[in-house]
Amino acid sequence: MTANTQAKPGERLRALKGHAQDLRRAIVSMVHTAQSGHCGGSLSAADIVSALYFDIMNIDPSQPRMPGRDRFVLSKGHACPVLYGALALRGYFPVDELSTLRKNDSRLQGHPVSTYLPGVDATAGSLGLGFAQAVGMALEGRMLKAPYFVYALLGDGELNEGVVWEAASTASKFGLERLIAIVDRNNLQNDGKADDIMPMEPIDKKFEAFNWRVLAVDGHDMAAVLAALEEARKPAGKPTCIIARTIKGKGVSFMEDKREWHGKPPSDDEYGIACKDIEGGCV
Amino acid sequence: MADREMRAVYAQTLVDLGALDPRICVVEADLARATGTGPFAKAYPERFVNVGVAEANLVGVASGLSATGKKPFAATFACFASRRAYDQFFLSANYAGLNVTLVGTDPGVTAAFNGGTHMPLEDLALMRAVPGLAIVEPSDPVSLEAAVRIAAASDGCTYLRLQRKSAPELYPAGEHFELGKAKLLRQGKDLLIVALGALMVSEAKKAAELLAADGLEATVLDLFSLAPIDRAAIVKYASASGRVVSCENHRVTGGLGSAIAEILAEEGVRAKLRRVGVGADQFGEVGTQDWLADHFKLSAPHIAAAAKSLF
Numbered sequence: 250m251t252a253n254t255q256a257k258p259g260e261r262l263r264a265l266k267g268h269a270q271d272l273r274r275a276i277v278s279m280v281h282t283a284q285s286g287h288c289g290g291s292l293s294a295a296d297i298v299s300a301l302y303f304d305i306m307n308i309d310p311s312q313p314r315m316p317g318r319d320r321f322v323l324s325k326g327h328a329c330p331v332l333y334g335a336l337a338l339r340g341y342f343p344v345d346e347l348s349t350l351r352k353n354d355s356r357l358q359g360h361p362v363s364t365y366l367p368g369v370d371a372t373a374g375s376l377g378l379g380f381a382q383a384v385g386m387a388l389e390g391r392m393l394k395a396p397y398f399v400y401a402l403l404g405d406g407e408l409n410e411g412v413v414w415e416a417a418s419t420a421s422k423f424g425l426e427r428l429i430a431i432v433d434r435n436n437l438q439n440d441g442k443a444d445d446i447m448p449m450e451p452i453d454k455k456f457e458a459f460n461w462r463v464l465a466v467d468g469h470d471m472a473a474v475l476a477a478l479e480e481a482r483k484p485a486g487k488p489t490c491i492i493a494r495t496i497k498g499k500g501v502s503f504m505e506d507k508r509e510w511h512g513k514p515p516s517d518d519e520y521g522i523a524c525k526d527i528e529g530g531c532v
Numbered sequence: 533m534a535d536r537e538m539r540a541v542y543a544q545t546l547v548d549l550g551a552l553d554p555r556i557c558v559v560e561a562d563l564a565r566a567t568g569t570g571p572f573a574k575a576y577p578e579r580f581v582n583v584g585v586a587e588a589n590l591v592g593v594a595s596g597l598s599a600t601g602k603k604p605f606a607a608t609f610a611c612f613a614s615r616r617a618y619d620q621f622f623l624s625a626n627y628a629g630l631n632v633t634l635v636g637t638d639p640g641v642t643a644a645f646n647g648g649t650h651m652p653l654e655d656l657a658l659m660r661a662v663p664g665l666a667i668v669e670p671s672d673p674v675s676l677e678a679a680v681r682i683a684a685a686s687d688g689c690t691y692l693r694l695q696r697k698s699a700p701e702l703y704p705a706g707e708h709f710e711l712g713k714a715k716l717l718r719q720g721k722d723l724l725i726v727a728l729g730a731l732m733v734s735e736a737k738k739a740a741e742l743l744a745a746d747g748l749e750a751t752v753l754d755l756f757s758l759a760p761i762d763r764a765a766i767v768k769y770a771s772a773s774g775r776v777v778s779c780e781n782h783r784v785t786g787g788l789g790s791a792i793a794e795i796l797a798e799e800g801v802r803a804k805l806r807r808v809g810v811g812a813d814q815f816g817e818v819g820t821q822d823w824l825a826d827h828f829k830l831s832a833p834h835i836a837a838a839a840k841s842l843f
Binding site: 283285286326351352353354355357358359360362372373374375376377406407409410411438439440446447 | 560562563564565566582583584585586588589611612615616645646647648649650817818819820823824827
């Protein structure tokens, strides 16, 4: 169940920051071992995923398919190291298995596959597809009058996909107030700056025009992330989009805000520096 | 002969063609760095369009460019080019009679570490169902350059299946290729092996060596284009031995093996066929290309075993 809601505010924040640090360590370790994968967009989402998996979400790792659980859809599926890290550290599968990322026959594929791994709620990786699935999950919750929340994490580059806006329309049509989309707004995608490759601003106005409630937050300020997620759960008669301003590669000095770390593995030396940066608590 | 990076050959050929023909343009969907078309963007920035992470839009925009007289080369991973943008390619480009080359990169097991979500094992089946579409999968850098030139000279649509990584040169520079004409790589009396694309042609050649060591002489065809297909060559060599093995980096459903089965049945060729490819009930997996090729029984020993099972 939710892990830390009863803790004192200071302890709660300290614990979640610690979990975010553990996630960052797991991310760079996985991608270093695999020598393949996406560090940048995983690190930018580490604080958000820490808040969700170690605090906000109603989940039970011993019952991955618990019917009333909250759902998490990693629509930006290439950031799966952050999801795999969270699932392993919450006990869905052994932490040792993280070292099999992208290896022959691994359950930890380059993008999340729900049939392989307990705790993965949606197969995703073809951008935009996960978000539409999240809308369907929230719609089912509404049909069943089930009180679960569906959290979907999208990349800002992913907003280029047309299906994102088809799904956004559907969510507002049905007033899916238990659907919470979080945009990891790190302003970098594969080919360059998101604002250059395909300008999507004003993202807040776009979601508002689709009749969503929009919240903006610093995606690395844990207290603010928690406050936004709690605000988003208050009934509004419409879905909520949290635009989380983030830094791609956050927490690793040489990766921060660098396009080339979208999908590049660290060398042994770089891995050493990354570990020191994370220990030093850049976050 | 030397290995050359296939995507570099693709990009350089477009740069060369772009100098001669101002209609040539490149359309990308946030994978320009993967496709390697940076040199084209640098040489002809006004003819380079990046539509962002939006593959349906990619093919729609390419179709519109073609409708106003351009010759667009639109590229993305083959899983998105086929599964994601099929409606746009079918209708806006092909049915509309336009002139779009759609490039699907990282086909089949060459998608490797990206895993099952990104492993296109059905793109050839989908593309074969498009009337009049030329489907080309080059086997080496020389045939790739030829394929790009053929697509650029064509008035219709082309699906170019492109392995991005390096591949050894199988042909001398300037070798002539045409749609519907297979290349005879080896001639033998005992069976016919038909292969498509760099990975499978390479494995088929190795398999022929393995078979030769066991006293079986195989004819090996590098098909080059799946559509139009070299019906005459398949009928000729299949009839001669009565034994055929098809080799595709693709699910066995609806691709090369299926196309050959249709020809053999329609032409009344008395031949047994083994289809080497990913199993009809299998999705993609994650791993190294070599491991995947072995796992899905695409590699030379599996081709040789399939061949021997015909005797």
